[in-house]
Amino acid sequence: MATVPLLTDEAASPEAVAVFDDIRAKRQTDYVNNFWRALAHDPDQLSAVWGRLQSVMAPGALDPLVKELIYVAVSTANGCGYCVHSHTAAARAKGMTPAMHAELLAVIAMASQTNALATALQVPVDDRFTV
Amino acid sequence: MATVPLLTDEAASPEAVAVFDDIRAKRQTDYVNNFWRALAHDPDQLSAVWGRLQSVMAPGALDPLVKELIYVAVSTANGCGYCVHSHTAAARAKGMTPAMHAELLAVIAMASQTNALATALQVPVDDRFTV
Amino acid sequence: MATVPLLTDEAASPEAVAVFDDIRAKRQTDYVNNFWRALAHDPDQLSAVWGRLQSVMAPGALDPLVKELIYVAVSTANGCGYCVHSHTAAARAKGMTPAMHAELLAVIAMASQTNALATALQVPVDDRFTV
Amino acid sequence: MATVPLLTDEAASPEAVAVFDDIRAKRQTDYVNNFWRALAHDPDQLSAVWGRLQSVMAPGALDPLVKELIYVAVSTANGCGYCVHSHTAAARAKGMTPAMHAELLAVIAMASQTNALATALQVPVDDRFTV
Amino acid sequence: MATVPLLTDEAASPEAVAVFDDIRAKRQTDYVNNFWRALAHDPDQLSAVWGRLQSVMAPGALDPLVKELIYVAVSTANGCGYCVHSHTAAARAKGMTPAMHAELLAVIAMASQTNALATALQVPVDDRFTV
């Protein structure tokens, strides 16, 4: 149903398979998500996205679970069903509990509501926010 | 510039002023944000949003700072400039460091990028995400 | 601040001025909104939009005020500040009271909230909605 | 296919079932929509959304059908397929005729088009809209 | 699964069938896309959209393939799965190669990423862009 065929290891270019191999090694799994198999038609893009993703999602000032929660929030606001599914699963794998999921959704709902109100009211930014 | 006048305490209804007073008391400040003053034309909505906001953003399975980061992420994806400003300020007030801000933005950017790719490719959801 | 100059009657082409004249006549005003003056660089687009707009917004199965409320709702969800301002003003000119405005905003906020929840939960469509 | 299991009455908490019961009673139906069954993992959120929804969608300055039309418009602009389906069905149940549906869609299409044009042109807000 | 039945030639009004016939003639195919069959409940809207589409997508200062690429880009950013599918197919029919598709997606991804960053940072527009 994708706009391009999902590439198997056999159909993908050596450059793409090298990224698949790296995904399998880093994630310690035999499975490569559909996203990567769809992206593999452009090995350069595949490699760039996978490379940057690892760097961005690594532990830092924010921990990886918090980053996944943020990822789910953005994916929801952008209406990306695939991304909501994959990153909700990833968040669970990193320790998101049902209670955390519930609070995540409550914040997303709250923000969506006040975003709409602020836009409908065209509220000017308070001076104190811009100092 | 709002689509309604921002209501001063003098212009607002007693029900709205009661919410303003509660905001000032809970936030320990004399200042009431423009958002609330614009929303005050509908005291019922003002009260409902303020009440629910306190509940949603309170400490729970997620800490308040993480909730603010999620709020900024949603506000960014929804393109609400006012909300980006006010919740970035709120996140700082709750302890967001420059390093945390930078990582927040990096995750938002990463998610926005892969959201677009997954949508452009119409990637089907992996069976394993839906079990 | 537009990405193109706003065209005065003097600077616009005769085809564009003819549309300006029609706007002034139909709306019984001397004023032509900035939107039309920006769009006037493409007289064909200007004419097509203005023509279709009159047809779509005319009284029919829905009355013109209801149509303006829907217009404000879409403009809010799409984050178009200009459109929120211009169609909120148009709704008022067509009879939107403060109470109606408040209820419009409450529905927009409610929908935005449940839209986000349904997307975050990826709720499957009930069979009964698709019969 | 949801990111959480849809909760049956047997699987849901007593607090959630109480909301289900209230939905059935108020809507005079045996059926509880998937949305509520997905939301039931967080009985507090379920209760808050259901409670606020009744208040917001009740007859007031705007009639309930007009509110449903606005709901469909927002859901469309936000790209929520579930919500488009459920609120189109709700609008029909409240009396939306095919002619009204057609006009609703025409206004949504018109607004989406001019929203995009105003954004692409970055049209500055006319002074008269902000007085 | 649409919110309205897809109209066959037998079920559609004569006005709608006339548009179907024109689509078949202009596109030299027996097939009429689901989009038009859904839109056919409102023959006036069907006719207006089909008429304007031909004018907008015709060769001009931009060639038709470039216009299809832009169409896919907008459809992706708006999260319209149907439109992504239909216009990706249309772009291929007009000569989009896999390499062009890959670059299209890379630009969409890049723009989505920097759009989010500029919004999260609320970057003020440089004076030089507004002269």
Next chain:
Amino acid sequence: MATVPLLTDEAASPEAVAVFDDIRAKRQTDYVNNFWRALAHDPDQLSAVWGRLQSVMAPGALDPLVKELIYVAVSTANGCGYCVHSHTAAARAKGMTPAMHAELLAVIAMASQTNALATALQVPVDDRFTV
């Protein structure tokens, strides 16, 4: 007005200034856009975005002007005012004529309109688009 100060060369880190210098050299200008000065608080992100941007926007299967048009289209649909301004200016610098600009906007408007209609109608994807 940004959520972070725009960094001058004096205030930026050496890593960020190195990127500024590269921008000036590659673009043959003394001027560094506000976007980069805001992004400079995270030199790693600044470097990653600037590096990837050059690669993505370089001549390839699509020419640089077409890529800028696509960039404007995505930025419009995402409602990023800054990006609409900066990439409209970039498109002009690469040869976009007023006629091309007008056609770009017409396609964006057309797509936005049909995106909304397809979503409001929840049109199922034609089998032929998924083969």
